[in-house]
Amino acid sequence: MAGGSGTRLWPLSRELYPKQLLKLIGDKTLIQQTFLRLSKIISLKNIYIITNENSAENIYFQLKDLGAIKENIIKEPFQKNTAPAIALVTEIIFRKDGKAEILVSSSDHFIKSDLEFIKMAKTAFKIAEGDFLVTFGIIPNYPSQEYGYIKRKSKIKNQKSKINVYGVEKFIEKPDVKQAEKLIKQGAYWNSGIFVWRAKTILDGIKIFLPEVYKTVETYFQNPNEFLKLFRSLESISIDKGVLEKSDNVAVLPAKFDWQDIGSWKALYEILPKDSNQNVLNEHAISEDCSNCLIQGTKKRIVVALGLEGLIVVDTEDAVLVAHKNHSHKIKNSLEKMRQNNFNQHLQHPTAYRPWGYYTVLEEGENFKVKKIVVEPGQKLSLQSHKKRAEHWIVLKGNAKVELNGKIFNLKHHQSIDIPIGAEHCLENITRKLLEIIEVQSGDYLKEDDIVRFNDKYGRN
Amino acid sequence: MAGGSGTRLWPLSRELYPKQLLKLIGDKTLIQQTFLRLSKIISLKNIYIITNENSAENIYFQLKDLGAIKENIIKEPFQKNTAPAIALVTEIIFRKDGKAEILVSSSDHFIKSDLEFIKMAKTAFKIAEGDFLVTFGIIPNYPSQEYGYIKRKSKIKNQKSKINVYGVEKFIEKPDVKQAEKLIKQGAYWNSGIFVWRAKTILDGIKIFLPEVYKTVETYFQNPNEFLKLFRSLESISIDKGVLEKSDNVAVLPAKFDWQDIGSWKALYEILPKDSNQNVLNEHAISEDCSNCLIQGTKKRIVVALGLEGLIVVDTEDAVLVAHKNHSHKIKNSLEKMRQNNFNQHLQHPTAYRPWGYYTVLEEGENFKVKKIVVEPGQKLSLQSHKKRAEHWIVLKGNAKVELNGKIFNLKHHQSIDIPIGAEHCLENITRKLLEIIEVQSGDYLKEDDIVRFNDKYGRN
Numbered sequence: 078m079a080g081g082s083g084t085r086l087w088p089l090s091r092e093l094y095p096k097q098l099l100k101l102i103g104d105k106t107l108i109q110q111t112f113l114r115l116s117k118i119i120s121l122k123n124i125y126i127i128t129n130e131n132s133a134e135n136i137y138f139q140l141k142d143l144g145a146i147k148e149n150i151i152k153e154p155f156q157k158n159t160a161p162a163i164a165l166v167t168e169i170i171f172r173k174d175g176k177a178e179i180l181v182s183s184s185d186h187f188i189k190s191d192l193e194f195i196k197m198a199k200t201a202f203k204i205a206e207g208d209f210l211v212t213f214g215i216i217p218n219y220p221s222q223e224y225g226y227i228k229r230k231s232k233i234k235n236q237k238s239k240i241n242v243y244g245v246e247k248f249i250e251k252p253d254v255k256q257a258e259k260l261i262k263q264g265a266y267w268n269s270g271i272f273v274w275r276a277k278t279i280l281d282g283i284k285i286f287l288p289e290v291y292k293t294v295e296t297y298f299q300n301p302n303e304f305l306k307l308f309r310s311l312e313s314i315s316i317d318k319g320v321l322e323k324s325d326n327v328a329v330l331p332a333k334f335d336w337q338d339i340g341s342w343k344a345l346y347e348i349l350p351k352d353s354n355q356n357v358l359n360e361h362a363i364s365e366d367c368s369n370c371l372i373q374g375t376k377k378r379i380v381v382a383l384g385l386e387g388l389i390v391v392d393t394e395d396a397v398l399v400a401h402k403n404h405s406h407k408i409k410n411s412l413e414k415m416r417q418n419n420f421n422q423h424l425q426h427p428t429a430y431r432p433w434g435y436y437t438v439l440e441e442g443e444n445f446k447v448k449k450i451v452v453e454p455g456q457k458l459s460l461q462s463h464k465k466r467a468e469h470w471i472v473l474k475g476n477a478k479v480e481l482n483g484k485i486f487n488l489k490h491h492q493s494i495d496i497p498i499g500a501e502h503c504l505e506n507i508t509r510k511l512l513e514i515i516e517v518q519s520g521d522y523l524k525e526d527d528i529v530r531f532n533d534k535y536g537r538n
Numbered sequence: 539m540a541g542g543s544g545t546r547l548w549p550l551s552r553e554l555y556p557k558q559l560l561k562l563i564g565d566k567t568l569i570q571q572t573f574l575r576l577s578k579i580i581s582l583k584n585i586y587i588i589t590n591e592n593s594a595e596n597i598y599f600q601l602k603d604l605g606a607i608k609e610n611i612i613k614e615p616f617q618k619n620t621a622p623a624i625a626l627v628t629e630i631i632f633r634k635d636g637k638a639e640i641l642v643s644s645s646d647h648f649i650k651s652d653l654e655f656i657k658m659a660k661t662a663f664k665i666a667e668g669d670f671l672v673t674f675g676i677i678p679n680y681p682s683q684e685y686g687y688i689k690r691k692s693k694i695k696n697q698k699s700k701i702n703v704y705g706v707e708k709f710i711e712k713p714d715v716k717q718a719e720k721l722i723k724q725g726a727y728w729n730s731g732i733f734v735w736r737a738k739t740i741l742d743g744i745k746i747f748l749p750e751v752y753k754t755v756e757t758y759f760q761n762p763n764e765f766l767k768l769f770r771s772l773e774s775i776s777i778d779k780g781v782l783e784k785s786d787n788v789a790v791l792p793a794k795f796d797w798q799d800i801g802s803w804k805a806l807y808e809i810l811p812k813d814s815n816q817n818v819l820n821e822h823a824i825s826e827d828c829s830n831c832l833i834q835g836t837k838k839r840i841v842v843a844l845g846l847e848g849l850i851v852v853d854t855e856d857a858v859l860v861a862h863k864n865h866s867h868k869i870k871n872s873l874e875k876m877r878q879n880n881f882n883q884h885l886q887h888p889t890a891y892r893p894w895g896y897y898t899v900l901e902e903g904e905n906f907k908v909k910k911i912v913v914e915p916g917q918k919l920s921l922q923s924h925k926k927r928a929e930h931w932i933v934l935k936g937n938a939k940v941e942l943n944g945k946i947f948n949l950k951h952h953q954s955i956d957i958p959i960g961a962e963h964c965l966e967n968i969t970r971k972l973l974e975i976i977e978v979q980s981g982d983y984l985k986e987d988d989i990v991r992f993n994d995k996y997g998r999n
Contacts, residue, residue, distance in 0.1 A: 087842075088842070363872045366868065372860075381548075383859070383869065385862060386862075394839075397835070397841045397842070397851075399841065400843070401845035401847075404826070405844060407827065407845065410826055439901055491928055493956070513906075515901075517932045
């Protein structure tokens with residue numbers, strides 16, 4: 078599941094660049110970590126990713142080298158919470174294999190030990206064979222208000238594993254501290270949102286408890302237009318509330334692995350390694366007399382922090398967040414203000430990743446835009462044209478193969494070329510080194526949607 | 539006096555871009571405000587500015603439209619505190635007019651009312667006619683530790699003005715709070731660093747108490763090499779310590795104007811207008827639950843502040859400061875770290891101002907640099923060449939007249955030109971609108987000192 082939009086870790090995450098795409102811990106992004114974890118028990122061709130139109134390309138870009146199958150990236154047409162998304166992917170899998178067993182996982186959670194996870198997953202698969210809807214309960218280590226809880230019932234007997242599992246009495250959304258403390262005393266678990274079941278078992282549950290959802294995903298293959306229409310009108314509902322809470326075959330499996338949602342800057346601060354002043358600093362930050370802070374500068378910009386206590390300071394190309402840890406959840410109001418004032422910072426980064434590399438907007442003004450474009454070795458942008466803008470390219474580094482109205486040009490370092498309005502053009506890096514160019518765009522209209530693609534090696538036309 | 543280097547208001551000020559060049563209050567920079575204030579009692583041709591090699595060009599750029607005379611901008615060869623600087627300018631003035639009376643003022647202090655200042659200055663000139671060294675004492679309104687103090691002696695009689703002036707017992711450098719409180723009780727003043735005297739009176743004092751300084755500035759006209767040699771070996775000393783403290787003809791004039799040194803972010807915060815939460819915010823900042831903060835974003839980057847109390851947050855193109863108000867003076871250590879780690883941020887801004895306009899470095903990499911260059915209407919860069927870099931120009935906005943190896947090219951919007959290594963070239967804006975271009979530099983060596991100037995309308999060759 079990779080369909081969320083990123084707001085809570087703004088400015089690193091953006092509406093169009095959600096949390097799973099970020100490297101928050103270690104040198105891999107959360108979705109890369111999740112994909113690698115799952116690939117240890119599930120063959121690559123059987124890993125499906127459900128996301129939305131906006132994130133699909135970025136996700137494929139991050140996972141292609143890890144072996145993700147492009148066709149297995151499913152785009153949900155509207156965000157309707159987890160039940161419709163899970164129903165859709167389950168339908169797709171069930172059509173291929175009526176006996177399939179499924180593990181459902183979020184793509185943006187942090188799990189410390191893959192080994193522990195896999196062990197638990199194997200146990201869950203065994204339990205699921207008894208037609209149980211298995212959910213992983215995390216044993217809480219503090220009364221968090223950021224997580225949902227699972228209140229358990231008595232132990233379930235007659236199971237195929239020796240490990241204890243329990244019936245579920247209730248799913249509780251983010252409680253207050255007192256309620257959380259009480260729940261923990263009662264042996265409740267954090268709801269990890271990780272599930273294991275047979276495709277048939279969960280589809281049966283959806284058919285009974287969410288018949289509209291079932292009806293919708295049944296039309297996916299036969300009648301795509303009808304599917305879109307029905308999906309659009311579905312109510313948003315989670316699989317927990319929509320199916321599990323009503324089913325009598327739910328089993329909660331107490332999980333022993335170290336799990337974190339990383340739902341806020343505060344949560345991220347908690348899990349990152351700290352220095353002797355309890356600070357988390359990156360190499361672009363300079364600090365004096367700071368404690369309990371998370372401070373991140375960027376390659377292009379230094380952050381100097383003096384006399385701070387308990388603050389989050391995160392710098393990005395076009396936005397800086399300075400927040401007290403206990404106030405960082407108030408970010409939503411600020412994002413709303415940006416939306417209302419036609420800022421762009423809530424929505425996306427100035428740097429955008431593409432299957433061929435990435436670009437950064439360096440400068441924008443009336444009728445012009447300046448981009449730095451980086452093309453990876455062996456990669457190629459689509460053969461394209463623009464109706465409203467001319468472009469001018471200068472090579473900074475590497476060699477560019479340029480096709481312009483059918484002619485081929487090979488440009489070296491410091492050479493340049495003009496791309497007139499309407500011209501069919503294509504930029505390619507046939508070398509083994511990075512290609513970097515400056516693109517200056519001129520025209521009345523300079524948005525990304527002014528593009529006609531004639532040929533695209535990544536299937537985007 | 540405009541020879542300081544800016545560290546205390548970093549990152550707005552830089553070593554090569556000191557405080558007097560900043561617009562901290564209102565729409566004029568501090569040196570512009572100072573120049574305009576002085577021009578109300580001193581004719582333009584008699585206003586002299588002493589600064590250093592690094593700031594001279596920026597100062598002229600800011601003052602030329604206000605009527606500053608280029609030849610009156612004197613460059614001190616080394617920073618040796620105020621005594622040698624004042625001695626040098628006084629020598630220059632004295633040679634022209636042996637009867638000159640001089641008002642000495644810092645260029646980076648804030649004075650609210652020009653009217654009040656001028657009234658006091660006129661009084662001071664009268665007193666100075668009696669061969670007094672007049673210094674302005676500011677009546678303290680709190681026991682500041684950031685200012686120097688003047689401990690007064692008894693009232694001076696036999697003066698030409700009816701206003702009371704006092705003898706000076708002692709100049710005290712920044713005291714601690716207790717000492718400051720005691721000084722205020724004793725009727726001490728803040729030392730404003732504003733002086734009025736006859737050229738001859740102060741030169742006589744320098745001759746007696748700082749004979750080395752006197753000897754040095756005497757060589758300025760006759761023997762420039764000797765002057766440089768002597769100046770280099772001078773001790774750094776202030777005019778207060780070097781002359782005034784030892785003279786018996788010093789008079790302190792209690793000044794009634796509102797004066798501020800703005801020696802720290804905290805001091806700037808105090809004098810700026812605040813909103814109902816006691817915050818000073820600019821239009822590029824979004825805040826929630828903040829109080830007593832100064833928060834400045836930039837046009838290109840938004841600052842979001844959540845739950846902050848008493849903080850200074852100042853963003854610039856290449857550096858962000860986040861400091862508690864009571865720790866903002868610790869900035870010096872951080873600047874030292876930048877120096878040691880070969881950062882550039884302590885030294886200068888990515889945007890540099892020139893007599894013809896300004897440029898901003900947008901991107902730098904191995905063997906390339908990308909600049910945006912803005913040329914003001916009617917302005918012209920020097921006819922120049924570079925030994926180690928080629929340049930490529932694309933016009934973003936406006937029209938460019940380009941001279942390249944003797945040929946003239948007129949480039950419009952989106953047109954471009956190559957400037958090979960060694961070519962004589964010149965960029966000019968002969969229109970009434972701004973000219974904006976992108977310059978891509980390529981070469982092994984891309985520093986600003988790779989320039990041969992053949993012809994420069996601002997006399998820089």
